[in-house]
Amino acid sequence: MGGVISAAAPDAWSAVRSLAERDGSATRPQLTALANKNCDRRDVADAAHYLAILHGRMPGVIEHAGEHSDFDAAQGWLTEAAACFAQERSYLVALSAAAGAVPSTPGQAATEAAIAAQRHAIDMLSESERRGCALGAAIALVCDWPAVRTALDASAERLELAPPPLMLPNLAATAELVTTLAASRAVERAMLFGIEQLLAQHRGLWDLLEARSEARAG
Numbered sequence: 581m582g583g584v585i586s587a588a589a590p591d592a593w594s595a596v597r598s599l600a601e602r603d604g605s606a607t608r609p610q611l612t613a614l615a616n617k618n619c620d621r622r623d624v625a626d627a628a629h630y631l632a633i634l635h636g637r638m639p640g641v642i643e644h645a646g647e648h649s650d651f652d653a654a655q656g657w658l659t660e661a662a663a664c665f666a667q668e669r670s671y672l673v674a675l676s677a678a679a680g681a682v683p684s685t686p687g688q689a690a691t692e693a694a695i696a697a698q699r700h701a702i703d704m705l706s707e708s709e710r711r712g713c714a715l716g717a718a719i720a721l722v723c724d725w726p727a728v729r730t731a732l733d734a735s736a737e738r739l740e741l742a743p744p745p746l747m748l749p750n751l752a753a754t755a756e757l758v759t760t761l762a763a764s765r766a767v768e769r770a771m772l773f774g775i776e777q778l779l780a781q782h783r784g785l786w787d788l789l790e791a792r793s794e795a796r797a798g
Contacts, residue, residue, distance in 0.1 A: 592762035606727035608786035614731035622683035644706035712767035716774025
């Protein structure tokens with residue numbers, strides 16, 4: 581997709597980075613707890629299982645975004661991101677198997693309903709017909725996943741499972757894509773909406789996992 585980048589477009593990447601840093605997974609206490617070597621193994625199993633429900637299936641956020649994107653400039657990024665995230669999917673499955681079954685926790689029915697709602701919300705974002713929204717969700721996943729991996733990798737090491745190297749589109753390629761999309765103010769708004777909402781679903785997941793951990797401890 582061609583077009584002249586607007587004067588405001590270079591600031592779009594700064595906005596994206598700010599959203600990821602302020603509202604992303606790295607800010608959630610439960611992610612920090614999972615990175616602790618003394619973390620309860622039940623918390624590890626919980627996180628692996630529910631992350632796999634949200635992001636371990638195929639097609640996922642990135643594949644859906646590719647199906648709903650008509651931006652020529654995004655095709656290379658989407659192809660790379662999809663190939664890289666296929667490895668993350670396999671990692672989630674392996675970690676879930678190593679961690680064991682979902683721990684018995686009070687309020688399980690409410691948890692299942694909340695996860696189903698999150699999964700539906702993520703599907704709606706990644707399949708949105710609003711130009712830029714689905715790509716925004718995919719960009720948010722790629723930007724937030726390194727923080728998620730800190731918890732997954734710490735958990736894997738405790739389970740004697742070797743974490744694979746993290747391979748995702750680099751920041752320069754992602755920044756270039758964001759800047760290109762921001763050439764259109766309407767697309768930029770849709771992209772930022774997709775990013776904000778995907779990050780909100782991740783925050784909701786970590787908060788739910790924290791509440792479950794506290795319920796088991798109590």
